[in-house]
Amino acid sequence: MNNPDETGAGKDRDWSVVLDDGVAKTNEPVSSATASTGAPTRRHEPHEPPRTQMPEKLYEKRKAVHNKRIDGPFRRFKWFVMFVTLAIYYLTPWIRWDRGPFAPDQAVLVDLANRRFYMFGIEIWPHEFYFVAGLLIMAGIGLFLVTSAVGRAWCGYACPQTVWTDLFQHIDRFVDGDRNARARLDKAPWGPKKIARRSFKWSIYLLISLATGGAWILYFADAPTLFTDFFTGQAAPVAYATVGILTLTTFTLGGFMREQVCIYMCPWPRIQTAMLDEKSLIVTYKDWRGEPRGSLKKAKKDPEHYGDCIDCNQCVAVCPTGIDIREGPQIGCITCALCIDACDRVMKDIGRPRGLIDYATLEACREEAQGHPAQPAWKALLRPRTFVYFGVWGGIGVALLFALGTRSHTDLTVSPDRNPPYMLLSDGSVRNSYTLKLRNMESRPREMEVSVEGLPGARMWTDTINAREAAPSITFNVPADQIRTVRAYVMAPSNTTSREFTFRLTSLDEQRETDTVETRFDAPAGGS
Amino acid sequence: MANKRIDEATNTETVGHEWDGIEELNTPLPRWWLWTFYLTIIFAIVYVVLYPAWPMIEKATDGVLGWSSRGELAEEMRLADQAQVGFREQLARVPIERLPDDSELMARAVAGGRAAFQVNCSQCHGSGGAGDQKLGYPNLNDDAWLWGGDLKAIEYTIVHGVRWAEDDQTRQSVMPPFEGAFDEAQLGAVVDHVLSLSGKAQPNAAGAQIFADNCAACHGPQGKGGREFGAPNLSDAIWLRGGDRADLRRQILGPRMGVMPAWGERLDPVTIKMLAAYVHSLGGGEDFVEVADNPEVEVDEQP
Secondary structure (H helix, E strand, O other), X not given: OOOOOOOOHHHHOXXXXXXXXXXXXXXXXXXXXXXXXXXXHHOOOOOOOOHHHOOOOOOOOOOOOOOOOOOXXXXXXXHHHHHHHHHHHHHHHHOEOOOOOOOOOEOEEEEOOOOEEEEOOEEEOHHHOHHHHXXXXXXXXXXXXXXXXXXXXXXXXXXXXXXXXXXXXXXXXXXXXXXXXXXXXXHOOOOHHHHHHHHHHXXXXXXXXXXXXXXXXXXXXXXXXXXXXHHOOOOOHHHHHHHHHHHHHHHHHHHHHOHHHHHHHOOHHHHHHHHOOXXXXXXXXXXXXXXXXXXXXXXXXXXXXXXXXXXXXXXXXXXXXXXXXXXXXOOOOOOOOHHHHHHHHHHHHOOOOOOOEEEEOHHHHHHHHOOOOOOOHHHHHOOHHHHHHHHHHHHHHHHHHHHHHHOOOEEEEEEEOOOOOOEEOOOOOEEEEEEEEEEEOOOOOEXXXXXXXXXXXXXXXXXXXXXXXXXXXXEEEEOXXXXXXXXXXXXXXXXXXXXXXXXXXXXXXXXXXXXXXXEEEOOOOOOO | OOOOOEEOOOOEEEEEEEEOOEEEEOOOOOHHHHHHHHHHHHHHHHHHHHOXXXXXXXXXXXXXXXXXXXXXHHHHHHHHHHHHHHHHHHHHHOOHHHHHHOHHHHHHHHHHHHHHHHHHOHHHHOOOOOOEOOOOEOOOOOOOOOOOOOHHHHHHHHHHOEXXXXXXXXXXXXXXXXXXXXXXXXXXXXXXXXXHHOOOOOOOHHHHHHHHHHOHHHHXXXXXXXXXXXXXXXXXXXXXXXXXXXXXXXXXXXXXXXXXXXXXXXXXXXXXXXXXXXXXXXXOOOOOOOOOOOOOOOOOOOO
């Protein structure tokens, strides 16, 4: 029993304030009138939160968020992003793309059964999966880039969780009315009217969820065919299972869990928190300007003592995750900037300059607090870190494009028979057998010529061509978009010794693509 | 031990242990964790009822669903066999002379023959069909055939075997032993003559005379062999039982002759057809000389 809290100085310590470098840091709003210079922005620096603020339980019951309707430039931008992203998701599988008679005509198709990935003019084979890996790396570094430049913009605008939550919140508003009406209905006892309203709303949820789950599977098969099959009960069981699971997750994650996903489940906010620095744009409340807050009436009476914040709580009311931005940057803030719209509107109404809540970097905040003129937000983008990320991101992109442009649509692999390694023929010549794989990545059948180089006097034939027709090169017809496997026999005169030689594959069309493979010819006479 | 108290800072009970002033909080499990745990228990109970679960002496308890991995395998094998039925029927109808005309059917027959070869033939001929010179198992990859290398000849050999006493249509040939028939000089001369046929030694008149008297009846005057007798070609580069002098002497004095069982009674005709196609595809297969263009050999479309 030696708890330091029980004895000594710790007993009297006020845990709600953490002293660090002589500056009190608390999670309470700090008034610039009472704290020392620099304190308002320094409170954003990381510090251990006071112990008394720790949740008593790991599970906190969710408080429903009823966000108020707001209009403004950021809300309009959010509408725009929402329409674009949803349109991309729901409509992409229906876009057609003509690839000729030997390939599917769906523009974006992940054909798992045939192991092909189609994206408009690009077709990826399994062995080219590094293109997909490269895209994923680009997506990762793209998030670094976005985060270091504009903070959690992904969370605020483009993340599916955000988009669908936004959609469902609009449904809430459409069915149940705005913030106050929804809060009232929440509190109201269950009766026929509430049951009717809720079941109507939840059926809309379910329809959207079904469309979301249903659209997913269309990326993996021909959309029109699968669509009819799905509703006539002829689709594969896995299609129904996938739609079922995705409908369920959309329904629960978008309809009910919403901001909890961001706060408790998603790792990305935590990673982003680590990637943000004092030069990243975040949605921030300029407390040095707003504090101490007070109602408009009080502020009019005593303008000297009050800041610009009139404590109207509009920023809290419109927040889709139900946080108070005035408490500083926090894990629940997805930086959707709706509070900026709300605050700017209020500031306009009461005749004070906009931007009490605004996109700003912590560094800019500090400078502004010290009386320097405000920097335009876009200047925060111009700094080495964003340029480095952009350079890496762009470099990978250019490399991928280069690889895509120069890749060959022809490929040859050779595996020599090891049992037996060589074979004597009755005229004394030596024969080796090889399994050749001729890959045709064009969506049309092609003639390809396989020839033997570096083996004097060699002639070849196959298991379907007679030995009497053996020749130094053979032409094969390789079907569209397929690999043709050929068992080839190569015969060399009796005095041939073991050596390396080369198979050369040439496509007999205007492209004349070639591929060479060096392999070994074994013979009873030694040497190499 | 039990020195539980409420921790002031977190308002949580401690578990009552203390090591050098460090205590452990008795934090309750998160609710989602607890519910997941309960769900796994329910899942386990349902699983035990539905699927084989409790190990008994012979096997595990049968689940209500009656599922077993053996049963699943048997079902999959049955389905695989079923999928083969059409192909086998088609193959049964096609006379072997017409098999090469249908390249897709031929390719499937070769693939099926490869599997059957590994099971039935590789014990002697080797998994690559390369045979064994010491033991006298013929190499099936080369272009030397004792009994003929077209599809029909290969099929006949497989069906009836070689020197297989129980089959009266078997491939039959005997080379008499010449033990005591030649003296040392004569033996040397005939060995030289045989080697000279493939250019490995100088021809000599004595050897040629002995060869003409004793060997040419089966092996032919030029030593080209004869397929009607299964007599090997002595003028090519391929030797069934070795091609140096010692090997030849041994084979002349006391010939060893291989035996191959007749597979006609053990394997069904379709499998034999597939085996013939596979052996034919190994690189030495010969075309039909006269039947290929014979209009009388037609595909029987009726089963």
